[in-house]
Amino acid sequence: MCNDNNNEDSRPVTPSEEDCCHSACDPCIFDIHKKLLEEYEKRKKQSIKIQNKPNILHLCLYRNFVVFNVQELSECYILLVLKYNENNCKDCRILIDPGQHVVLHVCDTAKPYTPIFFTDDSIEFLIRLYPNGKFSQYIKTVKVDDIIHVRGPYGNFKYENNSFQTIVMFSMGSGITPVYSIAKSIIDNELEETKVHLIGGFKNISHIPLKRELQTLSDYWNFQCTLYISQIQNGCNLHGINVKSERLGQKSIFETLENKEASTTLILICGTNQFNRFVEQSVKCMNYIHIHVFE
Numbered sequence: 001m002c003n004d005n006n007n008e009d010s011r012p013v014t015p016s017e018e019d020c021c022h023s024a025c026d027p028c029i030f031d032i033h034k035k036l037l038e039e040y041e042k043r044k045k046q047s048i049k050i051q052n053k054p055n056i057l058h059l060c061l062y063r064n065f066v067v068f069n070v071q072e073l074s075e076c077y078i079l080l081v082l083k084y085n086e087n088n089c090k091d092c093r094i095l096i097d098p099g100q101h102v103v104l105h106v107c108d109t110a111k112p113y114t115p116i117f118f119t120d121d122s123i124e125f126l127i128r129l130y131p132n133g134k135f136s137q138y139i140k141t142v143k144v145d146d147i148i149h150v151r152g153p154y155g156n157f158k159y160e161n162n163s164f165q166t167i168v169m170f171s172m173g174s175g176i177t178p179v180y181s182i183a184k185s186i187i188d189n190e191l192e193e194t195k196v197h198l199i200g201g202f203k204n205i206s207h208i209p210l211k212r213e214l215q216t217l218s219d220y221w222n223f224q225c226t227l228y229i230s231q232i233q234n235g236c237n238l239h240g241i242n243v244k245s246e247r248l249g250q251k252s253i254f255e256t257l258e259n260k261e262a263s264t265t266l267i268l269i270c271g272t273n274q275f276n277r278f279v280e281q282s283v284k285c286m287n288y289i290h291i292h293v294f295e
């Protein structure tokens with residue numbers, strides 16, 4: 001049943017297919033669930049406002065986080081999980097909007113990074129390693145319990161639930177981080193009816209991060225993923241993901257957008273400056289007006 005625990009603070013349980021009698025009832029059990037979910041989300045928002053828990057993160061001051069996990073995902077990506085352990089902020093929690101970034105500071109270097117996931121007291125990052133990269137090479141050497149300073153969050157992208165029919169996300173390399181976190185927040189929200197198409201450009205298979213996470217999202221009706229690999233060798237089969245052995249260029253942008261409705265489609269772009277300008281110009285030429293570039 002939708003709500004068998006009678007606790008209005010609990011999230012209504014999603015009915016299974018077997019819960020539906022398929023007799024075209026009005027309202028159907030799924031309609032009731034949707035309504036309960038809307039009420040639950042409203043209550044949750046109100047209670048967050050009432051509790052008004054302050055953000056652990058600060059725009060101007062660095063907070064000390066400890067390294068909770070650091071893991072090489074592939075030859076060019078590291079997963080870094082930071083945790084806030086200080087006792088001085090028991091009623092605080094981490095608040096970051098999907099797509100926003102924070103600044104990480106170690107020794108004398110500070111660089112912006114976009115969390116791919118966060119909880120009340122921890123933040124997860126995907127960090128691309130550059131052979132001569134000052135920050136990323138340092139991150140390779142950090143150990144569990146080391147301290148990293150964090151301030152933020154920054155970024156002006158704001159998303160209103162169900163405000164577009166479709167969101168098409170063009171990303172290049174580590175530019176996948178903001179669009180992945182936005183895609184995940186939309187797919188995780190059962191009230192969302194927006195369709196998401198995430199497009200990523202990578203040099204080769206070993207450069208693709210978050211493969212399993214993208215495959216998991218692909219199980220949902222409203223998520224589609226296409227990856228363009230410019231230097232593919234023996235072909236590649238990633239279940240649920242459309243892998244193309246070509247560069248993400250004008251032709252691919254055109255094919256992706258040709259049958260979409262510009263007025264109800266939001267375009268998100270994140271990659272190198274050159275990539276951002278190229279995609280932005282291409283989509284503007286196709287009369288798309290709702291465009292946000294992460295830089």
Ligand SMILES: Cc1cc2nc3c(=O)[nH]c(=O)nc-3n(C[C@H](O)[C@H](O)[C@H](O)COP(=O)(O)OP(=O)(O)OC[C@H]3O[C@@H](n4cnc5c(N)ncnc54)[C@H](O)[C@@H]3O)c2cc1C
Binds near residue numbers: 113134178294
């Ligand atoms: C808002 C924002 C969010 C970001 N989020 C992320 C994120 O989630 N994950 C992530 O990995 N990065 C992210 N970046 C990039 C990150 O901030 C660093 O710029 C990057 O990790 C390189 O830093 P570094 O000190 O290792 O390299 P640097 O010492 O700055 O550069 C050394 C050399 O590395 C190479 N290099 C550096 N950056 C690039 C690049 N973008 N493309 C190609 N070659 C490059 C160049 O050869 C350069 O000469 C983000 C950047 C911005 C502006």
